[in-house]
Amino acid sequence: MGRALRADAERSVRAILEAAELVLAADPNASMEQIAEAAGVARTTVHRRFASRQALIEALAESAVRQLNQAIEDARPDTTPPLIALHRVTANVLRIKGAWSYALGRPTEEGGGAAAGWDQLGARCVELLGRAKAEGLLDPAADLEWVRRVYYALIGEALHDERPDPDPDALATLVVDTLLYGAGRRPGTV
Amino acid sequence: MGRALRADAERSVRAILEAAELVLAADPNASMEQIAEAAGVARTTVHRRFASRQALIEALAESAVRQLNQAIEDARPDTTPPLIALHRVTANVLRIKGAWSYALGRPTEEGGGAAAGWDQLGARCVELLGRAKAEGLLDPAADLEWVRRVYYALIGEALHDERPDPDPDALATLVVDTLLYGAGRRPGTV
DNA sequence: CTTAATTGCAACAGCTCTGACTCAGTTAAC
DNA sequence: GTTAACTGAGTCAGAGCTGTTGCAATTAAG
Numbered sequence: 001m002g003r004a005l006r007a008d009a010e011r012s013v014r015a016i017l018e019a020a021e022l023v024l025a026a027d028p029n030a031s032m033e034q035i036a037e038a039a040g041v042a043r044t045t046v047h048r049r050f051a052s053r054q055a056l057i058e059a060l061a062e063s064a065v066r067q068l069n070q071a072i073e074d075a076r077p078d079t080t081p082p083l084i085a086l087h088r089v090t091a092n093v094l095r096i097k098g099a100w101s102y103a104l105g106r107p108t109e110e111g112g113g114a115a116a117g118w119d120q121l122g123a124r125c126v127e128l129l130g131r132a133k134a135e136g137l138l139d140p141a142a143d144l145e146w147v148r149r150v151y152y153a154l155i156g157e158a159l160h161d162e163r164p165d166p167d168p169d170a171l172a173t174l175v176v177d178t179l180l181y182g183a184g185r186r187p188g189t190v
Numbered sequence: 191m192g193r194a195l196r197a198d199a200e201r202s203v204r205a206i207l208e209a210a211e212l213v214l215a216a217d218p219n220a221s222m223e224q225i226a227e228a229a230g231v232a233r234t235t236v237h238r239r240f241a242s243r244q245a246l247i248e249a250l251a252e253s254a255v256r257q258l259n260q261a262i263e264d265a266r267p268d269t270t271p272p273l274i275a276l277h278r279v280t281a282n283v284l285r286i287k288g289a290w291s292y293a294l295g296r297p298t299e300e301g302g303g304a305a306a307g308w309d310q311l312g313a314r315c316v317e318l319l320g321r322a323k324a325e326g327l328l329d330p331a332a333d334l335e336w337v338r339r340v341y342y343a344l345i346g347e348a349l350h351d352e353r354p355d356p357d358p359d360a361l362a363t364l365v366v367d368t369l370l371y372g373a374g375r376r377p378g379t380v
Numbered sequence: 381c382t383t384a385a386t387t388g389c390a391a392c393a394g395c396t397c398t399g400a401c402t403c404a405g406t407t408a409a410c
Numbered sequence: 411g412t413t414a415a416c417t418g419a420g421t422c423a424g425a426g427c428t429g430t431t432g433c434a435a436t437t438a439a440g
Contacts, residue, residue: 006408006415029219031397042418047399138373146364147373149350153343160339174336182372183337185329196385196438221427232388237429 013049015039020060025102032056058112064096064103065117071096072124082132083176089128090155091172098159105156122148137180151179203239205229210250215292222246248302254286254293255307261286262314272322273366279318280345280362288349295346312338327370341369 005013019039023030032053036043050056075088097104108114125148132138138147154175161171195203209229213220222243226233240246265278287294298304315338322328328337344365351361 008406008408009416012417032399033397043398044400044419045417048416051399053398136375139375142373146351146368149347150344150368150373153347154340157339157343161336178336178340178372180372180374182368182370182374183328183332183340184370184372185326198438199386202386222429223427233428234389234430235387238386241429243428 009049012039012041012045016041016046016049016056017060017063020056021064021100021102024057024060028102057106058109058114060103061106061108061114062112062117064100065108065114065121067100068093068096068104069117069121069124072121077124077128082128082135082137085128086132086176086179087169087172090175091168093155094158094168094171094175097155101159125151147179151175154179199239202229202231202235206231206236206239206246207250207253210246211254211290211292214247214250218292247296248299248304250293251296251298251304252302252307254290255298255304255311257290258283258286258294259307259311259314262311267314267318272318272325272327275318276322276366276369277359277362280365281358283345284348284358284361284365287345291349315341337369341365344369 016035016039019041020035023035023038027034032046033043035056036046039046046056050059071092072089075085075092077085077089080088108118126144129138129144129147129151133140133142133144158171158175206225206229209231210225213225213228217224222236223233225246226236229236236246240249261282262279265275265282267275267279270278298308316334319328319334319337319341323330323332323334348361348365
């Protein structure tokens with residue numbers, strides 16, 4: 001890293017990242033020009049801050065993954081009963097992932113900082129699931145890696161939900177509920 | 191449609207479609223040149239058979255959706271108990287979707303023939319799920335649209351599975367099992 | 381065998397994007 | 411208030427992709 005950016009430059013960077021998310025989510029092949037325009041910035045400025053298109057996208061991914069990890073940390077999943085933790089984490093993740101769906105929906109580059117963030121995230125997730133299994137919340141025979149991927153997929157699906165009632169907590173409940181019990185007839189039902 | 195193609199021309203079309211799936215799955219921005227090369231054909235031939243890049247992609251999607259519908263029809267889901275039908279359909283769909291993951295993983299154009307295929311497919315799926323619900327396999331309170339999307343998502347996840355044992359039937363069982371019961375402790379368990 | 385379709389090759393025009401550079405004007409920082 | 415960073419605008423060269431055309435050679439179809 002070079003020295004710290006001046007305040008206005010930092011504002012530009014943030015604006016560009018947010019604009020990139022917005023524009024690229026609508027069209028993954030959008031040009032730097034379109035991104036610059038959406039950011040309210042000249043195209044040259046984008047190139048000044050990000051060496052290349054790829055660099056911009058990687059920075060975008062890294063920023064988003066950092067926020068995602070932060071959102072999970074905020075839920076303090078390690079000091080809470082698994083079921084509660086699952087709900088909280090899910091709600092937080094839904095919030096972040098809704099805002100950065102493009103950045104978080106891309107396969108990340110091998111060596112980048114984003115990849116490390118994903119690894120950390122995956123580890124935390126599996127740890128939480130492991131605790132859930134240990135406390136009898138999950139089937140003792142469950143394959144945690146599979147459960148984790150199903151969990152991710154459910155979150156992704158929940159984001160595409162288009163109900164009139166976009167209550168994040170309700171969505172989180174739906175996700176966790178589906179993850180735990182599926183769509184089959186519930187134990188308590190006649 | 192114009193008149194029927196000559197035999198060699200038809201072979202070309204098929205080769206191009208298969209090559210397009212292969213190449214575009216690896217890189218959605220691959221050029222027509224790369225597709226032509228993979229198909230063992232000159233670039234001009236590709237343009238002769240498909241007016242534009244977009245036309246090629248739409249044709250690809252339509253072809254894949256047609257195959258997918260065929261695969262479902264082969265499972266005769268309407269004349270079989272829902273649970274069996276679910277397994278069979280899942281296994282068939284996994285087979286097709288594995289071979290055409292790019293073509294089937296794209297948002298389809300509004301008016302195209304692929305869109306109609308998707309609608310038909312969705313309708314069949316909901317019908318099958320409805321029968322499953324009626325026979326007590328699903329929670330009576332289940333939102334079939336949500337279940338359908340979860341089902342799609344699970345199939346997509348199962349395709350990314352990288353176990354040493356890629357037995358399609360086992361994968362289908364995993365999908366259906368997860369859809370019905372989730373990852374939580376099973377009713378029969380202590 | 382005769383005909384018409386099909387193909388490969390080569391070349392061309394047109395377009396869009398990228399990334400770099402300069403320079404004058406603006407703005408934060410100290 | 412002085413300085414250094416930052417920005418917008420304009421320009422430029424280079425590259426890649428698309429879609430088209432003409433022509434000669436090959437190949438399926440009747």
